[in-house]
Amino acid sequence: MLKNGARLQSQVCETQIIVVRAGTTGGALTCGGAPMIELAGTPGAGLSLAPDAAGGTAIGKRYVDAADTTEVLATKGGAGSLALDGVPLAIKSAKPLPSSD
Amino acid sequence: MTISLILDMATSAHGERGAFTVDGTTVTFDELGHLVAAVGSELQDSGAKHVVFLGHSGLELPVLLFASAQAGLPFTPVNYRLGDRQLSDLINRVDGAVVVVDPDVTASFTDVSAPILSAHVLLKAARTRTDLLPSVDIDPDAPAVILFTSGTTSAPKGVVLRHSHLLSYVMGTVDFGSAESTDAALISVPPYHVAGMGTILTNLYAGRRMVYLPHFDAGEWLALARDEKATSAMVVPTMLERIVQSLQGAPAEIPSLRSLSYGGARMPRPTLEAALVAFDDVGFVNAYGLTETSSTIALLGPEDHREALSSDDPAVRMRLGSIGRPVPGVEAVIRTADGDPAPLGEQGELWVRGPQVSGEYMGLGSVLDPDGWFPTRDLAYQDADGFLFVVGRNDDTIIRGGENIAPAEIEDVLVHHPSVQSVAVVGIPDDHWGQAIVAAVVLEVGADPDPEELRQYVRASLRGSRTPDRVIYVSELPSTATGKILRKEIVANLVASAQS
Known part of the structure; x- marks a missing residue:
């Protein structure tokens, strides 16, 4: 179960994320085909980037599921792409606000 | 994080x-x-x-x-x-x-x-x-x-x-x-x-x-x-x-x-x-x-x-006088003195809520209500299209003869007078009205209007009860570095000079 504010890392690339909205899903968040783990955790041995999940994750971008209930922010980019329950997350288009201060 | x-x-x-x-x-x-x-x-x-x-x-x-x-x-x-x-x-x-x-x-x-x-x-x-x-x-x-x-x-x-x-x-x-x-x-x-x-x-x-x-x-x-x-x-x-x-x-x-x-x-x-x-x-x-x-x-x-x-x-x-609409993640509501949501267009206190809102003071704790709302102490209203307007600080409200008057309402009129460079309107203690309205005006260089002319200028656009009881001229208005006017200093000076 994802939690708001949780920081997770990929086990197969440099990607790190923050959970912005955890939604109601009990699903597993993966990056590069492997489940994401706590920032303090140690990546499992023998895991490697899955070729069908190697589209990459970009720093500073927000990613959402199709229902727009789960949202994460990439705090570090990497070679793996994000998915929830096997379904790839999409980049959320930003609605730019004018600079205010 | x-x-x-x-x-x-x-x-x-x-x-x-x-x-x-x-x-x-x-x-x-x-x-x-x-x-x-x-x-x-x-x-x-x-x-x-x-x-x-x-x-x-x-x-x-x-x-x-x-x-x-x-x-x-x-x-x-x-x-x-x-x-x-x-x-x-x-x-x-x-x-x-x-x-x-x-x-x-x-x-x-x-x-x-x-x-x-x-x-x-x-x-x-x-x-x-x-x-x-x-x-x-x-x-x-x-x-x-x-x-x-x-x-x-x-x-x-x-x-x-x-x-x-x-x-x-x-x-x-x-x-x-x-x-x-x-x-x-x-x-x-x-x-x-x-x-x-x-x-x-x-x-x-x-x-x-x-x-x-x-x-x-x-x-x-x-x-x-x-x-x-x-x-x-x-x-x-x-x-x-x-x-x-x-x-x-x-x-x-x-x-x-x-x-x-x-x-x-x-x-x-x-x-x-x-x-x-x-x-x-x-x-x-x-x-x-x-x-x-x-x-x-x-x-x-x-x-x-x-x-x-x-x-x-x-x-x-x-x-042009609006503060616009809330940013993402922030909710805003205008409440009457009873705490009920104010009808559209009516003035009340602006309350806000959101993850960026602290509302907490060192040594005093949080002033958020149980649902997380913060009272800004700003008096505001919202128009039909959702634009918010702040009319002044709640604490600055002048109560003259039982009527609540926002200083900004009078200031917004006076600042358009050609002789007026800047103005602050304050309430001072008054035996008859409870509070009297005083407009402290900084004049444009070279201007020298009769104070009565400025009073009549306000009367022409606002109700009589909103006409300043007195207009005084000052060389500058005391303010903070960000331009917030220090009204309590103006009031203190007026009260001190009345007593001396």
Whole structure:
């Protein structure tokens, strides 16, 4: 179960994320085909980037599921792409606000 | 997760880009990151529990903000211009502080037991340091910044902004890395103001270089904006007023400038209209926020400004005086004195809620209601299209003969009189009415109208009960550095002179 504010890392690339909205899903968040783990955790041995999940994750971008209930922010980019329950997350288009201060 | 994440992300995405320019010297994001780690290590070694800073806007400011976070300590920039007694009192209220002083400021605080450190000495020691300590791991709900309010209505209160509040503000309102490599923001707000903190966090996150102008002067502001090819800037109303005055009707001619935001106090309408003409291809942004809300919570954007300026519809034109609509993540509601939602268009107190809203004071605790709503103490109303209008501080309301009168209503009329440069309307104790209305007016140079003429000018547009009982002329209005008028000082002077 994802939690708001949780920081997770990929086990197969440099990607790190923050959970912005955890939604109601009990699903597993993966990056590069492997489940994401706590920032303090140690990546499992023998895991490697899955070729069908190697589209990459970009720093500073927000990613959402199709229902727009789960949202994460990439705090570090990497070679793996994000998915929830096997379904790839999409980049959320930003609605730019004018600079205010 | 702390505000350190903002600097980490910015350095890893565009480390070689310029981050800050002070006096023509630019420091890159990488250089800033390195300096922060070194100063943070020094602060960890110092054993301090809190960092207080007395100084101008300069490289020391962002370095100390992030170095404090690196060391897991709250950061408090203080107004160095305060008197000895007040400054000593504020510093003594901060537990376990180390006071870092910019040697370029003359600050007087004789009665302080906290250790005092020169900013230059600290940065010099940091630059030669070889062993960098890792960041102290702290909770996202730990205090990041404590700012003292300007104290226009009461003694200054220390507002507690936690890492989570500031991160929510930045990540909720700014698109990471959205600035072009050629972007530059010209910063002239004071360091101890919430906008002085907000501007560092939001511009770093956007990847935008900041250019500091520590001592505001209209001519220098215009020259620096041209020299540094500023693409955005933030000013308080008194600064914009001086810029417009210095231009004397000429266009501003800063071809690089795309965005000009203002906030911190109410903007006089004639100043805004003149500025929209002088900066005719610039996008204007009215940013409304409080210290307690981690800076901006509502915005009136560029299109809203231009649409209002060119509209024949009085309701649309009125929007030049609006604070716009809430930013993402912030909810706003206007409540009557009974706590019920006010009907559309009716005045009440503005309450806000959201993850960036703190509403907490050092030593006093939180003033949020059980559902997380914060009372801004600002009197406001909302129009049919959702635009919010602030008419003044709740505490400034004059009650004359049982009728509630917002000073802004009278000020907005008087400021359009050709003889009036600026005006503040206050209530003073009165045996007959409870409070009498006094308009303190700064006249335009050379103007000498009969006070009765100004009274009649108000009477012609407002009801008789809103006509000032007295109009007095003053040489200037006492105000804070961000242009908030110190009404209680005006009242105190009036009462003192009536008694003498």
